[in-house]
Amino acid sequence: MENAAQFFLLLMLSPLVTGVIRTLKARLQTRRGPGILQLYRDLQKLFSKGMVIPETASWIFTVTPWIVFFSTILAGLMIPMVAAEAPLGLFGGVLAVIYLLGLGRFFLALSGMDTGSSFGGLGSSREMTISALAEPAMMLAIFTVAIGAGSTGLTEIAGTAIGQSWRFLAPSQMFAFAALSLVLIAETGRIPVDNPDTHLELTMIHEAMILEYSGPYLALLEWAASIKQLVLMTLLINCFWPFGLQPTWFGFGAVEGICWLLGKLLLLSCAIVLLETVNAKMRLFRVPELLAVAFTLGSLALISTFLF
Amino acid sequence: MLMMPVLDLQFGERIVTLMAALVLVLQIAMVSQRWIVLHIRIFAVQSLLLAMIAATIAWYNHAPHIYIAAVLTLVVKVILVPILFERLVTRMEIHEEIEPIVNVPLSVLIAGGLTLVGYVVAESFYRPDAPGVGHNALAVAISLFLIGFFTMINRRKALTQVLALLSLENGLFLAAISLTYGMPLIVELGILFDVLVAAMVLGILVYRIRESFESMDVSRLRRLRG
Numbered sequence: 163m164e165n166a167a168q169f170f171l172l173l174m175l176s177p178l179v180t181g182v183i184r185t186l187k188a189r190l191q192t193r194r195g196p197g198i199l200q201l202y203r204d205l206q207k208l209f210s211k212g213m214v215i216p217e218t219a220s221w222i223f224t225v226t227p228w229i230v231f232f233s234t235i236l237a238g239l240m241i242p243m244v245a246a247e248a249p250l251g252l253f254g255g256v257l258a259v260i261y262l263l264g265l266g267r268f269f270l271a272l273s274g275m276d277t278g279s280s281f282g283g284l285g286s287s288r289e290m291t292i293s294a295l296a297e298p299a300m301m302l303a304i305f306t307v308a309i310g311a312g313s314t315g316l317t318e319i320a321g322t323a324i325g326q327s328w329r330f331l332a333p334s335q336m337f338a339f340a341a342l343s344l345v346l347i348a349e350t351g352r353i354p355v356d357n358p359d360t361h362l363e364l365t366m367i368h369e370a371m372i373l374e375y376s377g378p379y380l381a382l383l384e385w386a387a388s389i390k391q392l393v394l395m396t397l398l399i400n401c402f403w404p405f406g407l408q409p410t411w412f413g414f415g416a417v418e419g420i421c422w423l424l425g426k427l428l429l430l431s432c433a434i435v436l437l438e439t440v441n442a443k444m445r446l447f448r449v450p451e452l453l454a455v456a457f458t459l460g461s462l463a464l465i466s467t468f469l470f
Numbered sequence: 471m472l473m474m475p476v477l478d479l480q481f482g483e484r485i486v487t488l489m490a491a492l493v494l495v496l497q498i499a500m501v502s503q504r505w506i507v508l509h510i511r512i513f514a515v516q517s518l519l520l521a522m523i524a525a526t527i528a529w530y531n532h533a534p535h536i537y538i539a540a541v542l543t544l545v546v547k548v549i550l551v552p553i554l555f556e557r558l559v560t561r562m563e564i565h566e567e568i569e570p571i572v573n574v575p576l577s578v579l580i581a582g583g584l585t586l587v588g589y590v591v592a593e594s595f596y597r598p599d600a601p602g603v604g605h606n607a608l609a610v611a612i613s614l615f616l617i618g619f620f621t622m623i624n625r626r627k628a629l630t631q632v633l634a635l636l637s638l639e640n641g642l643f644l645a646a647i648s649l650t651y652g653m654p655l656i657v658e659l660g661i662l663f664d665v666l667v668a669a670m671v672l673g674i675l676v677y678r679i680r681e682s683f684e685s686m687d688v689s690r691l692r693r694l695r696g
Protein backbone atom coordinates (compact mmCIF):
# COMPACT_ATOMS: atom_id res chain seq x y z
CA MET A 163 0.00 0.00 0.00
CA GLU A 164 2.57 2.56 1.10
CA ASN A 165 4.91 1.19 -1.55
CA ALA A 166 2.32 1.91 -4.19
CA ALA A 167 1.55 5.33 -2.73
CA GLN A 168 5.16 6.43 -2.67
CA PHE A 169 5.77 4.97 -6.14
CA PHE A 170 2.85 6.98 -7.46
CA LEU A 171 4.01 10.09 -5.60
CA LEU A 172 7.51 9.83 -7.08
CA LEU A 173 6.24 9.37 -10.61
CA MET A 174 3.62 12.07 -10.50
CA LEU A 175 5.21 14.68 -8.29
CA SER A 176 8.65 14.85 -9.90
CA PRO A 177 7.61 16.48 -13.21
CA LEU A 178 5.57 18.94 -11.19
CA VAL A 179 8.60 19.97 -9.10
CA THR A 180 10.66 20.46 -12.25
CA GLY A 181 7.81 22.44 -13.79
CA VAL A 182 7.43 24.66 -10.75
CA ILE A 183 11.16 25.40 -10.72
CA ARG A 184 11.11 26.28 -14.42
CA THR A 185 8.05 28.49 -14.12
CA LEU A 186 9.32 30.31 -11.05
CA LYS A 187 12.64 30.88 -12.74
CA ALA A 188 10.94 32.22 -15.86
CA ARG A 189 8.81 34.59 -13.79
CA LEU A 190 11.84 35.82 -11.90
CA GLN A 191 13.46 36.63 -15.23
CA THR A 192 10.21 38.34 -16.36
CA ARG A 193 9.45 35.68 -18.94
CA ARG A 194 6.10 33.94 -19.11
CA GLY A 195 7.60 30.48 -19.06
CA PRO A 196 6.16 27.24 -20.33
CA GLY A 197 3.62 26.54 -17.59
CA ILE A 198 3.86 24.21 -14.63
CA LEU A 199 2.59 21.11 -16.41
CA GLN A 200 4.91 21.32 -19.39
CA LEU A 201 7.09 18.35 -18.44
CA TYR A 202 4.02 16.07 -18.29
CA ARG A 203 3.13 17.14 -21.82
CA ASP A 204 6.71 16.64 -22.98
CA LEU A 205 6.80 13.16 -21.51
CA GLN A 206 3.47 12.25 -23.08
CA LYS A 207 4.63 13.53 -26.45
CA LEU A 208 7.94 11.69 -26.26
CA PHE A 209 6.31 8.42 -25.24
CA SER A 210 4.04 8.49 -28.30
CA LYS A 211 6.91 9.09 -30.72
CA GLY A 212 9.10 6.66 -32.52
CA MET A 213 12.80 6.64 -31.85
CA VAL A 214 16.09 6.56 -33.64
CA ILE A 215 18.86 4.33 -32.36
CA PRO A 216 22.34 5.02 -33.75
CA GLU A 217 23.84 2.21 -35.79
CA THR A 218 26.98 2.22 -33.69
CA ALA A 219 25.07 1.67 -30.45
CA SER A 220 25.37 -1.61 -28.55
CA TRP A 221 23.03 -3.23 -26.04
CA ILE A 222 24.19 -0.76 -23.39
CA PHE A 223 22.41 2.00 -25.24
CA THR A 224 19.04 0.26 -25.04
CA VAL A 225 19.39 -1.07 -21.53
CA THR A 226 20.56 2.21 -19.96
CA PRO A 227 17.23 4.09 -19.85
CA TRP A 228 15.60 1.19 -18.01
CA ILE A 229 18.43 0.80 -15.51
CA VAL A 230 18.57 4.54 -14.86
CA PHE A 231 14.83 4.79 -14.46
CA PHE A 232 14.39 1.80 -12.17
CA SER A 233 17.44 2.37 -10.01
CA THR A 234 16.24 5.92 -9.42
CA ILE A 235 12.75 4.71 -8.54
CA LEU A 236 14.21 2.09 -6.21
CA ALA A 237 16.32 4.73 -4.50
CA GLY A 238 13.23 6.90 -4.23
CA LEU A 239 11.30 4.13 -2.51
CA MET A 240 13.98 3.91 0.17
CA ILE A 241 13.77 7.48 1.37
CA PRO A 242 11.20 8.78 3.83
CA MET A 243 8.95 11.17 1.96
CA VAL A 244 5.68 11.54 3.81
CA ALA A 245 6.34 9.30 6.79
CA ALA A 246 9.56 8.48 8.56
CA GLU A 247 8.93 4.86 7.74
CA ALA A 248 10.34 4.32 4.27
CA PRO A 249 8.47 1.74 2.20
CA LEU A 250 11.63 -0.13 1.37
CA GLY A 251 14.61 -0.61 3.65
CA LEU A 252 17.50 -2.33 1.94
CA PHE A 253 20.92 -3.03 3.38
CA GLY A 254 22.86 0.06 4.33
CA GLY A 255 19.96 2.48 4.11
CA VAL A 256 21.24 5.78 2.88
CA LEU A 257 24.39 4.21 1.43
CA ALA A 258 22.23 2.02 -0.77
CA VAL A 259 20.32 5.11 -1.94
CA ILE A 260 23.52 6.91 -2.90
CA TYR A 261 24.97 3.95 -4.73
CA LEU A 262 21.74 3.14 -6.53
CA LEU A 263 21.89 6.65 -7.90
CA GLY A 264 25.55 5.95 -8.65
CA LEU A 265 24.60 2.84 -10.61
CA GLY A 266 22.28 4.90 -12.77
CA ARG A 267 24.98 7.46 -13.36
CA PHE A 268 27.50 4.76 -14.27
CA PHE A 269 25.26 3.37 -16.99
CA LEU A 270 24.39 6.85 -18.21
CA ALA A 271 28.10 7.60 -18.61
CA LEU A 272 28.62 4.30 -20.43
CA SER A 273 25.80 4.98 -22.83
CA GLY A 274 27.16 8.46 -23.46
CA MET A 275 30.36 6.86 -24.72
CA ASP A 276 28.60 3.93 -26.34
CA THR A 277 27.47 5.68 -29.51
CA GLY A 278 30.94 6.99 -30.19
CA SER A 279 29.81 10.58 -30.64
CA SER A 280 32.31 13.06 -29.27
CA PHE A 281 29.71 15.02 -27.31
CA GLY A 282 28.58 11.95 -25.43
CA GLY A 283 32.12 11.10 -24.40
CA LEU A 284 32.74 14.64 -23.22
CA GLY A 285 29.54 14.63 -21.21
CA SER A 286 30.45 11.30 -19.60
CA SER A 287 33.92 12.39 -18.64
CA ARG A 288 32.61 15.64 -17.13
CA GLU A 289 29.83 13.89 -15.26
CA MET A 290 32.25 11.38 -13.76
CA THR A 291 34.73 14.10 -12.77
CA ILE A 292 32.05 16.03 -10.96
CA SER A 293 30.49 13.04 -9.29
CA ALA A 294 33.87 11.75 -8.12
CA LEU A 295 34.33 15.07 -6.35
CA ALA A 296 30.77 15.38 -5.10
CA GLU A 297 30.51 11.89 -3.66
CA PRO A 298 33.01 12.24 -0.76
CA ALA A 299 31.38 15.51 0.31
CA MET A 300 27.98 13.86 0.21
CA MET A 301 29.15 10.85 2.21
CA LEU A 302 30.71 13.04 4.89
CA ALA A 303 27.53 15.08 5.26
CA ILE A 304 25.39 11.94 5.34
CA PHE A 305 27.63 10.31 7.95
CA THR A 306 27.26 13.38 10.15
CA VAL A 307 23.52 12.92 10.09
CA ALA A 308 23.84 9.17 10.52
CA ILE A 309 26.03 9.54 13.62
CA GLY A 310 23.35 11.70 15.21
CA ALA A 311 20.81 8.94 14.62
CA GLY A 312 23.17 6.07 15.43
CA SER A 313 22.26 4.29 12.22
CA THR A 314 22.57 4.66 8.48
CA GLY A 315 19.00 3.43 8.01
CA LEU A 316 16.92 6.30 6.69
CA THR A 317 13.92 5.25 8.75
CA GLU A 318 15.97 5.61 11.92
CA ILE A 319 17.51 8.88 10.77
CA ALA A 320 14.14 10.43 10.01
CA GLY A 321 12.70 8.93 13.21
CA THR A 322 15.30 10.63 15.40
CA ALA A 323 14.92 13.82 13.44
CA ILE A 324 11.19 13.95 14.24
CA GLY A 325 11.89 14.17 17.95
CA GLN A 326 14.16 17.20 17.59
CA SER A 327 12.86 19.57 14.97
CA TRP A 328 15.26 22.36 15.87
CA ARG A 329 18.33 20.17 15.68
CA PHE A 330 19.37 21.72 12.40
CA LEU A 331 20.44 24.76 14.37
CA ALA A 332 23.37 22.80 15.77
CA PRO A 333 26.60 23.82 14.01
CA SER A 334 27.46 20.33 12.79
CA GLN A 335 24.03 19.92 11.23
CA MET A 336 24.36 23.29 9.61
CA PHE A 337 27.71 22.43 8.06
CA ALA A 338 26.29 19.14 6.82
CA PHE A 339 23.26 20.95 5.41
CA ALA A 340 25.45 23.44 3.56
CA ALA A 341 27.64 20.65 2.17
CA LEU A 342 24.66 18.60 1.07
CA SER A 343 23.04 21.64 -0.59
CA LEU A 344 26.16 22.24 -2.67
CA VAL A 345 26.22 18.56 -3.60
CA LEU A 346 22.53 18.75 -4.51
CA ILE A 347 23.30 21.55 -6.96
CA ALA A 348 26.12 19.54 -8.53
CA GLU A 349 24.22 16.26 -8.64
CA THR A 350 21.02 17.63 -10.12
CA GLY A 351 22.96 19.62 -12.71
CA ARG A 352 21.69 23.02 -11.70
CA ILE A 353 23.17 26.29 -12.73
CA PRO A 354 26.52 27.08 -11.21
CA VAL A 355 27.59 23.59 -12.30
CA ASP A 356 25.47 22.63 -15.29
CA ASN A 357 22.61 24.25 -17.14
CA PRO A 358 19.52 22.04 -17.12
CA ASP A 359 17.62 24.08 -19.70
CA THR A 360 19.68 23.64 -22.79
CA HIS A 361 21.42 21.14 -24.97
CA LEU A 362 22.94 23.81 -27.12
CA GLU A 363 25.91 24.65 -24.96
CA LEU A 364 29.39 23.31 -25.44
CA THR A 365 29.78 23.04 -21.69
CA MET A 366 26.68 20.92 -21.11
CA ILE A 367 27.12 17.83 -18.97
CA HIS A 368 23.93 15.85 -18.46
CA GLU A 369 22.42 16.89 -21.75
CA ALA A 370 25.55 15.86 -23.63
CA MET A 371 25.28 12.31 -22.37
CA ILE A 372 21.68 11.90 -23.47
CA LEU A 373 22.10 13.74 -26.73
CA GLU A 374 21.64 10.60 -28.86
CA TYR A 375 18.43 9.50 -27.18
CA SER A 376 15.02 10.19 -28.63
CA GLY A 377 11.40 9.18 -28.19
CA PRO A 378 10.39 6.95 -25.27
CA TYR A 379 13.98 6.40 -24.11
CA LEU A 380 14.54 10.12 -23.87
CA ALA A 381 11.29 10.38 -21.93
CA LEU A 382 12.48 7.72 -19.48
CA LEU A 383 15.77 9.53 -18.97
CA GLU A 384 14.14 12.93 -18.53
CA TRP A 385 11.70 11.44 -16.09
CA ALA A 386 14.48 9.68 -14.20
CA ALA A 387 16.41 12.95 -13.98
CA SER A 388 13.46 14.75 -12.47
CA ILE A 389 12.80 11.86 -10.07
CA LYS A 390 16.43 11.96 -9.00
CA GLN A 391 16.08 15.65 -8.33
CA LEU A 392 12.98 15.01 -6.24
CA VAL A 393 14.72 12.20 -4.34
CA LEU A 394 17.72 14.35 -3.46
CA MET A 395 15.56 17.32 -2.51
CA THR A 396 13.41 15.13 -0.28
CA LEU A 397 16.48 13.61 1.31
CA LEU A 398 17.78 17.07 2.09
CA ILE A 399 14.58 18.46 3.54
CA ASN A 400 13.57 15.41 5.52
CA CYS A 401 16.98 14.90 7.09
CA PHE A 402 17.39 18.50 8.15
CA TRP A 403 13.91 20.02 8.43
CA PRO A 404 11.75 17.17 9.63
CA PHE A 405 8.76 19.45 10.33
CA GLY A 406 5.47 17.74 9.69
CA LEU A 407 7.06 14.38 8.97
CA GLN A 408 4.69 11.65 10.20
CA PRO A 409 5.96 8.57 12.06
CA THR A 410 3.93 6.18 9.89
CA TRP A 411 1.77 6.22 6.78
CA PHE A 412 -1.60 5.89 8.47
CA GLY A 413 -4.86 7.70 7.81
CA PHE A 414 -5.21 11.41 8.04
CA GLY A 415 -1.58 11.90 9.04
CA ALA A 416 -0.48 10.94 5.54
CA VAL A 417 -2.47 13.80 4.02
CA GLU A 418 -0.95 16.23 6.48
CA GLY A 419 2.49 14.79 5.71
CA ILE A 420 1.98 15.29 1.98
CA CYS A 421 0.93 18.89 2.52
CA TRP A 422 4.05 19.54 4.60
CA LEU A 423 6.20 17.83 1.99
CA LEU A 424 4.75 19.98 -0.79
CA GLY A 425 5.26 23.14 1.24
CA LYS A 426 8.87 22.32 2.02
CA LEU A 427 9.57 21.32 -1.58
CA LEU A 428 8.14 24.63 -2.73
CA LEU A 429 10.38 26.52 -0.31
CA LEU A 430 13.46 24.61 -1.44
CA SER A 431 12.50 25.16 -5.09
CA CYS A 432 12.28 28.91 -4.43
CA ALA A 433 15.77 28.79 -2.92
CA ILE A 434 17.11 26.88 -5.93
CA VAL A 435 15.47 29.32 -8.33
CA LEU A 436 16.98 32.30 -6.52
CA LEU A 437 20.40 30.69 -6.55
CA GLU A 438 20.12 29.86 -10.24
CA THR A 439 19.01 33.34 -11.17
CA VAL A 440 21.67 35.30 -9.31
CA ASN A 441 24.55 33.04 -10.35
CA ALA A 442 26.18 32.60 -13.70
CA LYS A 443 27.32 29.20 -14.80
CA MET A 444 30.80 28.36 -13.63
CA ARG A 445 33.59 27.42 -15.91
CA LEU A 446 34.12 23.68 -15.80
CA PHE A 447 37.52 24.00 -14.17
CA ARG A 448 36.00 26.10 -11.40
CA VAL A 449 33.58 23.39 -10.38
CA PRO A 450 36.21 21.51 -8.32
CA GLU A 451 36.55 24.67 -6.21
CA LEU A 452 32.87 24.62 -5.35
CA LEU A 453 33.06 20.95 -4.51
CA ALA A 454 36.21 21.45 -2.45
CA VAL A 455 34.20 23.89 -0.34
CA ALA A 456 31.49 21.25 -0.03
CA PHE A 457 34.06 18.65 0.98
CA THR A 458 35.60 20.93 3.59
CA LEU A 459 32.19 21.77 4.99
CA GLY A 460 31.37 18.07 5.10
CA SER A 461 34.52 17.20 6.97
CA LEU A 462 34.01 20.14 9.33
CA ALA A 463 30.53 18.81 9.98
CA LEU A 464 31.89 15.40 10.84
CA ILE A 465 34.66 16.85 13.00
CA SER A 466 32.36 19.19 14.84
CA THR A 467 29.92 16.41 15.76
CA PHE A 468 32.73 15.06 17.91
CA LEU A 469 34.12 18.35 19.11
CA PHE A 470 31.12 20.59 19.75
CA MET B 471 11.65 32.16 38.07
CA LEU B 472 15.08 31.28 39.31
CA MET B 473 15.55 28.86 36.44
CA MET B 474 14.76 31.34 33.72
CA PRO B 475 18.07 33.19 33.46
CA VAL B 476 19.95 29.88 33.36
CA LEU B 477 17.75 28.63 30.55
CA ASP B 478 18.14 31.91 28.80
CA LEU B 479 21.88 31.75 29.09
CA GLN B 480 21.96 28.27 27.60
CA PHE B 481 19.75 29.34 24.74
CA GLY B 482 21.93 32.39 24.19
CA GLU B 483 24.98 30.18 24.15
CA ARG B 484 23.43 28.02 21.45
CA ILE B 485 22.63 31.04 19.33
CA VAL B 486 26.17 32.34 19.75
CA THR B 487 27.59 28.93 18.79
CA LEU B 488 25.42 28.85 15.71
CA MET B 489 26.43 32.32 14.60
CA ALA B 490 30.08 31.54 15.30
CA ALA B 491 29.77 28.51 13.04
CA LEU B 492 28.30 30.76 10.34
CA VAL B 493 31.22 33.14 10.76
CA LEU B 494 33.57 30.21 10.18
CA VAL B 495 31.67 29.19 7.05
CA LEU B 496 32.01 32.74 5.72
CA GLN B 497 35.72 32.71 6.46
CA ILE B 498 36.11 29.56 4.37
CA ALA B 499 33.94 31.15 1.67
CA MET B 500 36.38 34.06 1.66
CA VAL B 501 39.29 31.70 1.06
CA SER B 502 37.50 30.25 -1.95
CA GLN B 503 36.30 33.59 -3.33
CA ARG B 504 37.84 34.93 -6.50
CA TRP B 505 35.98 38.20 -6.99
CA ILE B 506 37.19 41.01 -4.85
CA VAL B 507 33.88 42.84 -4.55
CA LEU B 508 32.19 39.65 -3.34
CA HIS B 509 35.09 39.14 -0.97
CA ILE B 510 34.47 42.57 0.54
CA ARG B 511 30.74 41.85 0.88
CA ILE B 512 31.37 38.50 2.55
CA PHE B 513 33.63 40.34 4.97
CA ALA B 514 30.82 42.80 5.67
CA VAL B 515 28.36 39.99 6.37
CA GLN B 516 30.88 38.27 8.62
CA SER B 517 31.33 41.47 10.59
CA LEU B 518 27.58 41.87 10.82
CA LEU B 519 27.36 38.39 12.34
CA LEU B 520 30.09 39.34 14.80
CA ALA B 521 28.16 42.44 15.82
CA MET B 522 25.10 40.23 16.33
CA ILE B 523 27.13 37.82 18.46
CA ALA B 524 28.34 40.73 20.56
CA ALA B 525 24.78 42.01 20.95
CA THR B 526 23.54 38.55 21.93
CA ILE B 527 26.24 38.19 24.56
CA ALA B 528 25.44 41.65 25.86
CA TRP B 529 21.74 40.80 26.08
CA TYR B 530 22.10 37.48 27.87
CA ASN B 531 24.79 38.59 30.28
CA HIS B 532 23.38 42.06 30.98
CA ALA B 533 26.61 43.72 30.00
CA PRO B 534 25.60 47.04 28.44
CA HIS B 535 29.10 48.09 27.48
CA ILE B 536 29.30 45.26 24.94
CA TYR B 537 26.45 46.93 23.07
CA ILE B 538 28.77 49.80 22.35
CA ALA B 539 31.36 47.41 20.95
CA ALA B 540 28.62 45.82 18.82
CA VAL B 541 27.46 49.18 17.48
CA LEU B 542 31.01 50.25 16.76
CA THR B 543 31.68 47.02 14.91
CA LEU B 544 28.54 47.61 12.93
CA VAL B 545 29.50 51.13 11.99
CA VAL B 546 33.18 50.55 11.28
CA LYS B 547 33.41 47.05 9.85
CA VAL B 548 30.00 46.55 8.30
CA ILE B 549 29.53 50.01 6.83
CA LEU B 550 32.66 52.18 6.71
CA VAL B 551 35.42 49.74 5.74
CA PRO B 552 33.44 47.92 2.99
CA ILE B 553 32.34 51.24 1.47
CA LEU B 554 35.91 52.50 1.60
CA PHE B 555 37.22 49.37 -0.08
CA GLU B 556 34.54 49.22 -2.71
CA ARG B 557 35.27 52.80 -3.65
CA LEU B 558 38.94 51.92 -3.83
CA VAL B 559 38.12 49.00 -6.12
CA THR B 560 36.05 51.16 -8.47
CA ARG B 561 38.64 53.93 -8.45
CA MET B 562 41.46 51.57 -9.32
CA GLU B 563 39.30 49.71 -11.83
CA ILE B 564 40.26 46.26 -10.61
CA HIS B 565 38.70 43.71 -12.89
CA GLU B 566 41.01 40.77 -12.69
CA GLU B 567 40.38 37.86 -10.36
CA ILE B 568 42.23 37.15 -7.16
CA GLU B 569 45.00 34.69 -7.88
CA PRO B 570 46.03 32.80 -4.79
CA ILE B 571 49.46 31.21 -4.63
CA VAL B 572 48.13 27.81 -3.62
CA ASN B 573 45.20 26.81 -5.85
CA VAL B 574 41.71 27.26 -4.50
CA PRO B 575 40.62 23.66 -3.75
CA LEU B 576 43.84 23.06 -1.86
CA SER B 577 43.54 26.35 0.07
CA VAL B 578 40.04 25.44 1.10
CA LEU B 579 41.23 22.08 2.34
CA ILE B 580 44.09 23.77 4.20
CA ALA B 581 41.55 26.13 5.78
CA GLY B 582 39.61 23.06 6.93
CA GLY B 583 42.78 21.60 8.41
CA LEU B 584 43.53 24.88 10.20
CA THR B 585 40.06 24.76 11.71
CA LEU B 586 40.92 21.37 13.13
CA VAL B 587 44.08 22.86 14.62
CA GLY B 588 41.95 25.65 16.06
CA TYR B 589 39.74 23.11 17.77
CA VAL B 590 42.64 21.15 19.17
CA VAL B 591 44.18 24.32 20.59
CA ALA B 592 40.88 25.56 22.02
CA GLU B 593 40.25 22.21 23.66
CA SER B 594 43.16 22.77 26.01
CA PHE B 595 41.62 26.02 27.25
CA TYR B 596 38.29 24.45 28.00
CA ARG B 597 37.07 24.17 31.58
CA PRO B 598 33.55 22.83 32.05
CA ASP B 599 33.06 24.66 35.35
CA ALA B 600 34.31 28.05 34.26
CA PRO B 601 31.83 30.66 33.07
CA GLY B 602 32.08 32.02 29.56
CA VAL B 603 30.58 31.23 26.22
CA GLY B 604 32.77 28.18 26.01
CA HIS B 605 35.25 26.60 23.77
CA ASN B 606 33.16 26.65 20.59
CA ALA B 607 33.40 30.35 20.05
CA LEU B 608 37.03 30.27 21.12
CA ALA B 609 37.78 27.45 18.68
CA VAL B 610 36.11 29.42 15.89
CA ALA B 611 38.06 32.51 16.89
CA ILE B 612 41.39 30.66 16.78
CA SER B 613 40.42 29.14 13.43
CA LEU B 614 39.55 32.57 12.05
CA PHE B 615 42.89 33.80 13.23
CA LEU B 616 44.82 30.93 11.60
CA ILE B 617 42.84 31.05 8.36
CA GLY B 618 43.30 34.82 8.25
CA PHE B 619 47.05 34.37 8.52
CA PHE B 620 47.02 31.71 5.86
CA THR B 621 44.98 33.93 3.53
CA MET B 622 47.43 36.78 4.01
CA ILE B 623 50.32 34.53 3.02
CA ASN B 624 48.34 33.04 0.18
CA ARG B 625 47.48 36.28 -1.63
CA ARG B 626 49.66 38.35 -3.87
CA LYS B 627 47.64 41.52 -4.13
CA ALA B 628 47.89 44.09 -1.36
CA LEU B 629 44.17 44.81 -1.11
CA THR B 630 43.24 41.19 -0.54
CA GLN B 631 45.96 40.92 2.08
CA VAL B 632 44.41 43.85 3.90
CA LEU B 633 41.04 42.10 3.79
CA ALA B 634 42.64 38.97 5.24
CA LEU B 635 44.17 41.07 8.00
CA LEU B 636 40.75 42.48 8.83
CA SER B 637 39.16 39.03 8.99
CA LEU B 638 42.01 37.98 11.25
CA GLU B 639 41.11 40.92 13.47
CA ASN B 640 37.52 39.66 13.47
CA GLY B 641 38.88 36.48 15.04
CA LEU B 642 40.56 38.50 17.77
CA PHE B 643 37.34 40.35 18.47
CA LEU B 644 35.38 37.11 18.69
CA ALA B 645 37.93 35.63 21.10
CA ALA B 646 37.79 38.74 23.25
CA ILE B 647 34.03 38.96 23.58
CA SER B 648 33.42 35.25 23.94
CA LEU B 649 36.06 34.65 26.59
CA THR B 650 35.92 37.71 28.77
CA TYR B 651 32.56 39.21 27.82
CA GLY B 652 34.37 42.11 26.34
CA MET B 653 37.57 43.86 27.11
CA PRO B 654 37.37 47.21 28.83
CA LEU B 655 35.61 49.63 26.53
CA ILE B 656 38.63 51.81 26.05
CA VAL B 657 40.59 48.85 24.67
CA GLU B 658 37.76 47.97 22.30
CA LEU B 659 37.62 51.54 21.11
CA GLY B 660 41.35 51.56 20.61
CA ILE B 661 41.27 48.38 18.54
CA LEU B 662 38.40 49.57 16.39
CA PHE B 663 39.97 52.90 15.59
CA ASP B 664 43.20 51.09 14.98
CA VAL B 665 41.43 48.95 12.42
CA LEU B 666 39.78 51.92 10.79
CA VAL B 667 43.02 53.86 10.58
CA ALA B 668 44.89 50.77 9.40
CA ALA B 669 42.30 50.19 6.70
CA MET B 670 42.55 53.80 5.52
CA VAL B 671 46.34 53.93 5.61
CA LEU B 672 46.64 50.57 3.90
CA GLY B 673 44.07 51.69 1.36
CA ILE B 674 46.18 54.71 0.51
CA LEU B 675 49.31 52.55 0.50
CA VAL B 676 47.67 50.11 -1.88
CA TYR B 677 46.76 53.00 -4.13
CA ARG B 678 50.34 54.27 -4.07
CA ILE B 679 51.76 50.82 -4.79
CA ARG B 680 49.40 50.64 -7.70
CA GLU B 681 50.42 54.09 -8.90
CA SER B 682 54.13 53.41 -8.88
CA PHE B 683 54.17 49.79 -10.05
CA GLU B 684 50.97 49.69 -12.10
CA SER B 685 50.06 46.58 -10.17
CA MET B 686 49.08 45.62 -6.64
CA ASP B 687 51.26 42.57 -6.73
CA VAL B 688 53.42 43.00 -3.64
CA SER B 689 56.09 40.67 -4.97
CA ARG B 690 57.03 43.47 -7.36
CA LEU B 691 58.17 45.51 -4.37
CA ARG B 692 61.37 43.47 -4.57
CA ARG B 693 62.38 45.74 -7.40
CA LEU B 694 62.94 48.45 -4.81
CA ARG B 695 66.15 46.70 -3.77
CA GLY B 696 69.26 48.44 -4.94
